[in-house]
Amino acid sequence: MTRDARPPLLKRQHLLAIDDISSLEAIRILDLAERYVEVSRQTDKRQLVLQGRTQVNLFFEASTRTQSSFEIAGKRLGADVMNMAVANSAVSKGETLLDTAMTINAMQPDFLVVRHPSSGAAELLAQKVSCAVINAGDGQHEHPTQALLDALTIRRHKKQFEGLIVAICGDVLHSRVARSNIHLLNKLGVQVRVVAPSTLLPSGIGNFGVEVHRSMETGLKGADVVMMLRLQLERMTGAFVPSIREYYRFYGLNAETLKIAKPDAMVMHPGPMNRGIEIDSDVADGVQSVIREQVEMGVAVRMAVLDALSRNIPGGGNS
Amino acid sequence: MINPAKHSARRRAYVNANIVAPAQGLNGKGGILIEDGWILDVGPKVTKDSVGASATVTDCKGLTLIPGLIDMRVFTGEPGTEYRETLASASGAAAAGGVTTMIVMPNTQPVIDDAAIVDFILRRARDTASVRVAPMAAITKGLNGEMMTEIGLLKEAGAVAITEGTKPVASANVFRRALTYAKDFDLLVVQHVEEPSLSSGVMNAGETASRLGLSGNPAMSEVIMLERDLRLVEMTGARYHASQISSRHSVEVMRAAKARGLPVTCGASVHHLVLNENDIGAYRTFFKLSPPLRSEDDRRALVEAVADGTIDVIVSGHDPQSADTKRLPFAEAAYGAIGLETLLSAALSLHHNEGVPLACLVEAMSSKPAEILRLETGRLAPGAPADFAIVDLNLSWIVEEDVLRSRAKNSPFEHRTLEGRAVETIVAGESVFAYARS
Numbered sequence: 001m002t003r004d005a006r007p008p009l010l011k012r013q014h015l016l017a018i019d020d021i022s023s024l025e026a027i028r029i030l031d032l033a034e035r036y037v038e039v040s041r042q043t044d045k046r047q048l049v050l051q052g053r054t055q056v057n058l059f060f061e062a063s064t065r066t067q068s069s070f071e072i073a074g075k076r077l078g079a080d081v082m083n084m085a086v087a088n089s090a091v092s093k094g095e096t097l098l099d100t101a102m103t104i105n106a107m108q109p110d111f112l113v114v115r116h117p118s119s120g121a122a123e124l125l126a127q128k129v130s131c132a133v134i135n136a137g138d139g140q141h142e143h144p145t146q147a148l149l150d151a152l153t154i155r156r157h158k159k160q161f162e163g164l165i166v167a168i169c170g171d172v173l174h175s176r177v178a179r180s181n182i183h184l185l186n187k188l189g190v191q192v193r194v195v196a197p198s199t200l201l202p203s204g205i206g207n208f209g210v211e212v213h214r215s216m217e218t219g220l221k222g223a224d225v226v227m228m229l230r231l232q233l234e235r236m237t238g239a240f241v242p243s244i245r246e247y248y249r250f251y252g253l254n255a256e257t258l259k260i261a262k263p264d265a266m267v268m269h270p271g272p273m274n275r276g277i278e279i280d281s282d283v284a285d286g287v288q289s290v291i292r293e294q295v296e297m298g299v300a301v302r303m304a305v306l307d308a309l310s311r312n313i314p315g316g317g318n319s
Numbered sequence: 320m321i322n323p324a325k326h327s328a329r330r331r332a333y334v335n336a337n338i339v340a341p342a343q344g345l346n347g348k349g350g351i352l353i354e355d356g357w358i359l360d361v362g363p364k365v366t367k368d369s370v371g372a373s374a375t376v377t378d379c380k381g382l383t384l385i386p387g388l389i390d391m392r393v394f395t396g397e398p399g400t401e402y403r404e405t406l407a408s409a410s411g412a413a414a415a416g417g418v419t420t421m422i423v424m425p426n427t428q429p430v431i432d433d434a435a436i437v438d439f440i441l442r443r444a445r446d447t448a449s450v451r452v453a454p455m456a457a458i459t460k461g462l463n464g465e466m467m468t469e470i471g472l473l474k475e476a477g478a479v480a481i482t483e484g485t486k487p488v489a490s491a492n493v494f495r496r497a498l499t500y501a502k503d504f505d506l507l508v509v510q511h512v513e514e515p516s517l518s519s520g521v522m523n524a525g526e527t528a529s530r531l532g533l534s535g536n537p538a539m540s541e542v543i544m545l546e547r548d549l550r551l552v553e554m555t556g557a558r559y560h561a562s563q564i565s566s567r568h569s570v571e572v573m574r575a576a577k578a579r580g581l582p583v584t585c586g587a588s589v590h591h592l593v594l595n596e597n598d599i600g601a602y603r604t605f606f607k608l609s610p611p612l613r614s615e616d617d618r619r620a621l622v623e624a625v626a627d628g629t630i631d632v633i634v635s636g637h638d639p640q641s642a643d644t645k646r647l648p649f650a651e652a653a654y655g656a657i658g659l660e661t662l663l664s665a666a667l668s669l670h671h672n673e674g675v676p677l678a679c680l681v682e683a684m685s686s687k688p689a690e691i692l693r694l695e696t697g698r699l700a701p702g703a704p705a706d707f708a709i710v711d712l713n714l715s716w717i718v719e720e721d722v723l724r725s726r727a728k729n730s731p732f733e734h735r736t737l738e739g740r741a742v743e744t745i746v747a748g749e750s751v752f753a754y755a756r757s
Contacts, residue, residue: 019530098646118648119532120602139650141532176532203535204526 006049009308014126014133017142018180023187030152033297033304040076040299049307050079055111056104057083059136060097063115065271065295066136066146070113073302079111097121098128105129110313111306114138119176132309140174146270147180149301151188153294154225157266161188167219167261168210169195170229170251170278173202173240177270178229182208195219197251199240216251220260227268228253231278244277254280258288266290330354331748332370336379336709338362340386340699341678342686351384353705356747361699379709383677386685387419387450387706387746389697390662391586392562392634394484394655395421396726397443398436399428404639404726406440410448412637412659412725414752417708417741420451420696421637421659422688424484425462432457432468434476441477449751450744451696451706455480455509458497464488467497474506479692482509482562485609485654487544489515491551498557507691509560512544512569513610521650523596523611531602533649536611538566545569549576552583560691561585563636565610567620574629584691586632587621589665590656590731594618598731604645604652605731608636625683626675631691633683635662639727657725661718661732663710667739670712677712705748708741714754716740 009028012021039045055074059067067083074081084104097116104112105128112133114122119139126133137143151161158164166185172178172194185192186209193211194201206212213219220226231247241247258267267279267289275281284291334350338361350365351358352374367376390413396403406423413421423440425431431440431454444452456478460466470481481501487510488494494510501508517540522528524535545561549572552559564573564585573585590608595615599606606612624630638655645652658665666684669675689697696706716722718732744752 096643096647116648118650120650121648123601124646124648139532139648140534179530179532202529203524204529207526208529 006307006311008311010312013309013312014122015144015305015309016122016126016133016135018144018147018183019142026148026151026184026187029148029301029304029308030155032307033148033152033300036300036303037297039303040296045076047077050074050077050310053079053110053310054108055079055081055113055306056109057081057113058086058101058104058115059084060086060114060116060121061137063137065298066115069295069298070136070302073299073306074111076299077303077306079306098124101125101129105131110310132313134305134309137176139176140179141176142180143176144180145298145302145305146177147184148305149294149297150181150227150268150270151184152297152301153268153290154266156297157290158224161185161190164190164224165193165222166190166225166227167193167195167213167223168227168229169216169219169253171200171231172196172205172229173200174232175229181227182210193219193223195251197241216253216257217260220257223261223265225266225268226253226258226261228279230270230272231274233274248277252278252280253283255282255286258283264288268294270294330359330374332365332374332376333379333384333709334365334367334370334376336382336384338384338699339677339681340686341682342698343700345699346678351699351707353748356705356749358699358701358703358705360701382742383710383712385417385681385708385710386697386699387708387744388417388663388684389420389422389688389692389694390418390635390637390659390684391422391632391688391692392424392588392636393421393659394424394426394638396639397427398439402726403641405447406444406452407447407449408724408726409637409639409659410444410450410452412657412723413450414744414746415724415741416660417663417710417744418450418659419706419708419744419746420453420694422479422692423452423454425455425457425482426484430457430462431455431478432460432462434469434472437473437476437478450746453477453479453692453694455482455484457481458483458488458508459493462486464490464493467493467500470497470501470506471504474504479694480507480509480560483511485511487511487513487515491547494548495551495555498551498555498559502555502557505558507558507560509562510544510548512541512548512561512564514540514543517543521607521611522599523613525596525614527596527599531599531649538568538613538617541566541610542568542572545572549581549583552581556582559583563588563591563610563634564630565591565613565621566617570620570624570629574624577629584631586634587625587630588634588636589658589662590636591618592621592625592633593665593668594731602649604647604649605656605729605733607649607652607654608656609654622669622673622675625669626679631683631687633662633666633680635659637725639725640729641727645729655729656731657723657727657729660723660725661730661737663708664716664737664740665732667712668737671738705745707745709743710739711742712739714738714740714742
């Protein structure tokens, strides 16, 4: 694809949250991502769409898969990609998030891909910098590209969203993945359930347009997709759930519990997995699992997002 | 605490005003005659003709004249963080807001936990501030919640109450002792009502917090601390004031406690009376307050409680913060908003839009705090200090950074238009602020 002749896809400069994008915008991203799945499967993957553009990955939280996914996505599109190792930089010397961002902004990047442990951090940056900001996960708020890649994975298997039942299981309270997925799947016409002990559900979850279940027995019944969330082990010390053993007994996904869902139900997990805690290995690696495919879709979706946002950059090929 | 240097030797009169001083039964046309910083006469009989040539006369042209406001909850940066606010800069903001007495909190560096620091504040205020300043002192040394301060000496030095300001005394035992001891000195104990183990969240718990991915601070944390404290008050008989309540449940608890005859009072910040959690919008840190802004239902309950007197006092909670503490992700940003300059204007919106009687608002910001703190100000009566404000109830003004006199600019009303404001403020007979109409 050349840089000219690319119609605009998104009505925004940044991708900060799924909550404020429309279903139409989401579908356009998914359609574009399909093409990048094909591109990524070619021997020669190099595109020229972002040639000459600079992408900075600013990760204030350690992340192997999301950061490398964004890096590969940018590079396949021809962008110059730089990873900021924030732990070793000025931030640990007391510089604030905004100071760091302004410093990088002064170097004229076109994209800032940000992950930060505080909710709203991407939004704050977007108010202050001139480049396009992509939220790669902010605190317990949102992780929009994860929701898009999950939706793409689901669509490739189920062909459509309308009428599907997706059960999101586990630590919904602390999960930005769950929030973004709830918002996106709702917009796409999916019937979303959350399955978790009450201590791991955010207050007011009933108003998010989801069915709330406290047991896998009811929550997985008739589900087309079982989406497991990572249980943060550091939160396991008594305050939210009593023990790993107990959690596994009631909320772990194994071959037995998976039988409650539809026979062709897809098993998903945003990773990294705690095998034997929220998900058994035989299920994670079983025929119903699409976990590795999610990773592949991640690159394609991020290529699509970078491409779409680049069209809104002045002089970005949108003329 | 009248500062003699500021007294006016001249006899002056403000006439043709709409005087609203409900505690003195004044509500209507009249004037005020002052001399040497004191009120000589006030009421309908004070007119241009009655004072004759004996005084300089100002015609208020029908504007409203109210007692100078007493703001029971003000933080400054002096001593310790003067780059945020000094007593002088805060007093400039106060004067512009019709506030003639600021009650400053002990959360300074060093903490106001020693008679010498009370003395320092009073001397700095005398030398630099344009309005009256009275400090509350800490309940415990260093605000650590452990060792009681020298409550008697602090009172002697001029502390008007004791409080930990932004934090509660968590230990029921320490708080019980402080109440018991303070009672012997008849000193008011002021508590920030929040159960610490329940209040780690950064905004009101609920759907909005869940959507923003922010940790929630439930209203229950306030109610639990309030109910505990009320039991301790029942046990000790000390005078107790909850500095700010923020929820419907707390209103109900206070209403019941007052009906039982306990010596308790409470306040609410004007921010909690006019704003709610939805104002946080896209992580706007100027709306990050402690206690957090709560739901619209809670806000309405607070407004009703002001109208029926369950909430005694309205405060600004003035808390200057700068970019280094506010331009951060929401969870990391400091709590607090400035409010001295907008206290009256924001409170007036309750009169304009929600039918709260003006007299009720004036009482909650003048005579009630004066009564609770046993101050001689806050009333318009012969023999009282001449502290008052002339207010244009309908004057619209826009809150912008360059208009605000506070050194810090963290106002949640930034860019908003407010209706009504002080156009002249008089402290001890001296005009300390006059509004320049543009």
